[in-house]
Amino acid sequence: MITLDQLTKRYGDHLAVDDVSFTAAPGRVTGFLGPNGAGKSTTMRMLTGLTRPTDGHALVNGRPYAELPNPGREVGVLLDASAQHAGRTGREVLAIARRTMGLPRARVEETLERVGLTEEEGGQRVRHYSLGMRQRLGIGLALLGDPEVLVLDEPANGLDPAGIRWMRDLLRGFADAGGTVLLSSHLLHEVEVVADDLVVIGRGRIVARGSKAELLESAGTVARSRRTPELVAALHAAGHAATVGTDGLVHSDAGCEAVGDVALAAGLPLAELRPADGAGLEEMFLQLTAAAQRDSVDADPSPTSSDLREGAAA
Amino acid sequence: MTSATSLTVDTPGTTSAGTTSPWTSPGTSPGTEGSPSARAAAAHAPIPFRRLAWVELTKMFDTRSGFWLLAGIAISALLATAAVVAFAPEESQTFEQFSAAIGMPIAILLPMVAILSVTAEWSQRGTLTTFTLVPHRGRVLLAKAVCAVGVGVVSMGVALAIGALGNVVGTAISGAPTVWDVDAANLATIVLANVLGLMMGFTLGVVLRSSPVAVVGYFVFSLVLPNALFALGMVQEWFADLQPWVDFYFSYTVLFEDVPTGEQWAQIGTSGLLWLVLPLAFGVWRVTRTEVK
Ligand SMILES: Nc1ncnc2c1ncn2[C@@H]1O[C@H](COP(=O)(O)OP(=O)(O)O)[C@@H](O)[C@H]1O
Ligand SMILES: [Mg+2]
Numbered sequence: 001m002i003t004l005d006q007l008t009k010r011y012g013d014h015l016a017v018d019d020v021s022f023t024a025a026p027g028r029v030t031g032f033l034g035p036n037g038a039g040k041s042t043t044m045r046m047l048t049g050l051t052r053p054t055d056g057h058a059l060v061n062g063r064p065y066a067e068l069p070n071p072g073r074e075v076g077v078l079l080d081a082s083a084q085h086a087g088r089t090g091r092e093v094l095a096i097a098r099r100t101m102g103l104p105r106a107r108v109e110e111t112l113e114r115v116g117l118t119e120e121e122g123g124q125r126v127r128h129y130s131l132g133m134r135q136r137l138g139i140g141l142a143l144l145g146d147p148e149v150l151v152l153d154e155p156a157n158g159l160d161p162a163g164i165r166w167m168r169d170l171l172r173g174f175a176d177a178g179g180t181v182l183l184s185s186h187l188l189h190e191v192e193v194v195a196d197d198l199v200v201i202g203r204g205r206i207v208a209r210g211s212k213a214e215l216l217e218s219a220g221t222v223a224r225s226r227r228t229p230e231l232v233a234a235l236h237a238a239g240h241a242a243t244v245g246t247d248g249l250v251h252s253d254a255g256c257e258a259v260g261d262v263a264l265a266a267g268l269p270l271a272e273l274r275p276a277d278g279a280g281l282e283e284m285f286l287q288l289t290a291a292a293q294r295d296s297v298d299a300d301p302s303p304t305s306s307d308l309r310e311g312a313a314a
Numbered sequence: 315m316t317s318a319t320s321l322t323v324d325t326p327g328t329t330s331a332g333t334t335s336p337w338t339s340p341g342t343s344p345g346t347e348g349s350p351s352a353r354a355a356a357a358h359a360p361i362p363f364r365r366l367a368w369v370e371l372t373k374m375f376d377t378r379s380g381f382w383l384l385a386g387i388a389i390s391a392l393l394a395t396a397a398v399v400a401f402a403p404e405e406s407q408t409f410e411q412f413s414a415a416i417g418m419p420i421a422i423l424l425p426m427v428a429i430l431s432v433t434a435e436w437s438q439r440g441t442l443t444t445f446t447l448v449p450h451r452g453r454v455l456l457a458k459a460v461c462a463v464g465v466g467v468v469s470m471g472v473a474l475a476i477g478a479l480g481n482v483v484g485t486a487i488s489g490a491p492t493v494w495d496v497d498a499a500n501l502a503t504i505v506l507a508n509v510l511g512l513m514m515g516f517t518l519g520v521v522l523r524s525s526p527v528a529v530v531g532y533f534v535f536s537l538v539l540p541n542a543l544f545a546l547g548m549v550q551e552w553f554a555d556l557q558p559w560v561d562f563y564f565s566y567t568v569l570f571e572d573v574p575t576g577e578q579w580a581q582i583g584t585s586g587l588l589w590l591v592l593p594l595a596f597g598v599w600r601v602t603r604t605e606v607k
Contacts, residue, residue: 049449050606066449069360083439
């Protein structure tokens with residue numbers, strides 16, 4: 001169980017993390033999503049006691065990280081797979097952690113096998129590892145102490161498709177066995193498949209949060225029309241939220257029926273009208289984060305995303 | 315901007331009880347202790363200091379640079395001894411000669427060992443793992459210091475034994491009488507001097523947290539500053555009087571020559587406070603607060 005309560009980090013004038021609160025529950029994979037620079041890593045460093053929060057606090061299993069008697073036994077952490085002494089072998093890296101945690105010797109080989117590193121690869125220096133192998137070693141390091149909680153910062157970076165699939169299954173199994181997983185990514189697709197809950201962060205602030213099902217539901221309706229701007233205007237006039245997505249489709253929080261009625265009343269031909277499904281989540285992610293993107297031109301958040309935000313917060 | 319303020323994610327079907335570890339298959343851990351935190355508190359003992367020190371010792375040896383630095387101490391002791399046997403005139407083949415020849419490289423290498431024990435990890439960003447496994451950074455630094463001092467004392471013992479052997483073998487070869495002209499008290503102060511030099515390296519490592527910068531820092535401390543301060547003492551009489559009290563290199567190197575007088579001990583104390591204790595305290599304080607990334 002991970003609890004973040006009003007975590008805030010300020011670097012000079014820059015608010016890197018702004019009042020972030022959420023819970024990652026046991027038995028569930030919580031996806032922590034946001035564009036680059038959104039504050040995911042900073043949040044995770046504050047959670048694991050590596051960065052001092054400016055304000056707020058974080059608890060793991062009900063305790064501040066620094067008060068865990070043997071943290072590696074309770075929380076598996078992977079923040080940066082490249083942060084290893086390049087001159088040590090994978091096996092040596094695990095051996096040092098094993099000794100620190102006071103685990104049986106055999107755990108090292110078990111773990112190498114568990115993360116798919118061969119005996120020979122275990123004996124190679126980390127310097128010669130590919131990024132994917134480093135990620136595997138990092139995940140091994142996190143799993144080594146048999147923890148109940150996993151905190152992984154962009155663990156899929158550098159993994160090949162088979163590796164991503166493997167990690168997904170591993171995390172699913174971990175959560176299904178009662179473990180808590182907090183997993184960050186800047187790619188929705190990566191977490192969409194495995195996460196039960198989503199927390200979306202942009203420019204240091206949470207912009208959406210809820211179970212995946214909930215967020216999927218709140219993604220509303222997708223419509224296509226040759227007269228897109230007029231459809232959007234008509235929907236706005238009718239009091240519905242509507243925006244044009246990057247795919248050229250009109251996204252609205254109104255139901256299909258309501259959108260159809262509005263189009264008919266306005267005399268606008270529709271080429272397509274359907275509920276936003278899984279693919280709609282991507283659009284939602286883009287829209288939610290667009291408001292928080294540094295290069296966003298439009299400072300005024302679109303009605304759709306603000307509605308979605310409220311829907312997600314409810 | 316609207317913010318999501320409710321504290322928890324709505325997670326239907328989630329219970330906090332019955333959390334079994336995902337490593338051991340579900341069911342092996344009965345979960346009767348209740349919440350995960352209760353289970354954790356019951357199951358995991360704190361990491362003992364002994365284990366931390368053992369881990370830090372391993373880390374000093376298991377990288378190439380660490381290994382060769384320590385091997386370098388033994389090798390240079392052997393070379394220095396061999397050189398005295400081969401080249402020094404018979405009458406100066408005394409234990410003092412041998413230990414002086416060996417002491418030179420050691421006095422340089424030991425501070426490097428201490429520097430690297432701290433900085434290697436910072437430059438390779440291994441601190442990310444170290445401090446997530448052991449959030450009490452002060453304890454980690456203490457374990458490193460204990461190991462560095464331990465390694466220093468042991469390698470000095472080994473080096474002096476090599477020197478003693480050289481003294482016996484060398485004089486046996488040349489037929490000259492074997493002279494033991496270093497008394498036990500002076501041996502002890504030599505060891506202490508090396509430990510202080512090593513701690514100076516450690517302090518620089520903790521304060522600067524970069525291998526090259528700390529190594530350069532040590533040579534400034536041991537080569538550049540002494541000359542500069544000596545020159546200052548030559549032209550400024552007031553400084554010549556003050557120097558032993560504030561110049562740590564000046565006062566602690568007395569230990570290599572002789573057992574210090576009471577006043578000299580006091581000078582080692584005041585200058586050591588200035589150069590060693592205060593900077594180290596400051597450095598440790600900073601390490602405990604700094605962001606690790
Ligand atoms: N030590 C630091 N000093 C100043 N700014 C920082 C520091 N660390 C992170 N930041 C800033 O904080 C923001 C969040 O960074 P980060 O947490 O790494 O984002 P993410 O992991 O989501 O990509 C970025 O704008 C970054 O530039
Ligand atoms: Mg990041």
